[in-house]
Amino acid sequence: EDQVTQSPEALRLQEGESSSLNCSYTVSGLRGLFWYRQDPGKGPEFLFTLYSAGEEKEKERLKATLTKKESFLHITAPKPEDSATYLCAVSRDSNYQLIWGAGTKLIIKP
Amino acid sequence: DTEVTQTPKHLVMGMTNKKSLKCEQHMGHRAMYWYKQKAKKPPELMFVYSYEKLSINESVPSRFSPECPNSSLLNLHLHALQPEDSALYLCASSRGTPNYGYTFGSGTRLTVV
Numbered sequence: 001e002d003q004v005t006q007s008p009e010a011l012r013l014q015e016g017e018s019s020s021l022n023c024s025y026t027v028s029g030l031r032g033l034f035w036y037r038q039d040p041g042k043g044p045e046f047l048f049t050l051y052s053a054g055e056e057k058e059k060e061r062l063k064a065t066l067t068k069k070e071s072f073l074h075i076t077a078p079k080p081e082d083s084a085t086y087l088c089a090v091s092r093d094s095n096y097q098l099i100w101g102a103g104t105k106l107i108i109k110p
Numbered sequence: 111d112t113e114v115t116q117t118p119k120h121l122v123m124g125m126t127n128k129k130s131l132k133c134e135q136h137m138g139h140r141a142m143y144w145y146k147q148k149a150k151k152p153p154e155l156m157f158v159y160s161y162e163k164l165s166i167n168e169s170v171p172s173r174f175s176p177e178c179p180n181s182s183l184l185n186l187h188l189h190a191l192q193p194e195d196s197a198l199y200l201c202a203s204s205r206g207t208p209n210y211g212y213t214f215g216s217g218t219r220l221t222v223v
Contacts, residue, residue, distance in 0.1 A: 043214030
């Protein structure tokens, strides 16, 4: 069965303390893996799309990487404004549906 | 314009009311989506419109009725909802298939009383 699992469920860091969020997947016919950021009561904000193993993308303090089984979202020297829920999702074949992970709630303390 | 605009932002409705949620995008995206999101859960797909035609209906109850009047607009008509339908309703759009990523609106917070 196609599945996306994110870990940890929640992560509390001090400002400046770098860490990584994990998204592991079992999907047949992976077309793309997506990272979104979601603030409370708002819609998810698109961050990255990764298409093939070995691919990396960066945006400010965030860097996303992809292997054949998982993706990591590395956050370097985070700031309190990076606090949010980070969602991972995958698309398969030529399907309009995304399979979503449950998300990781990231809290950065000043 | 790189936004998906949803109105209203908040809606409180009784179980006998009829209301509509609206969504608009001007990015030329040809696929539009309605999602439902409960607290601390990921979004759940409800409907997909591709080139203004309904292509996916995820077994959503008939009290939710989608409509796509044109390539920029998407409506969700609500009738006889239940309290458990209270949630954040999200509209999204994508260029074609979601392989390029969705753009989400800010959502409508719906409360059914």
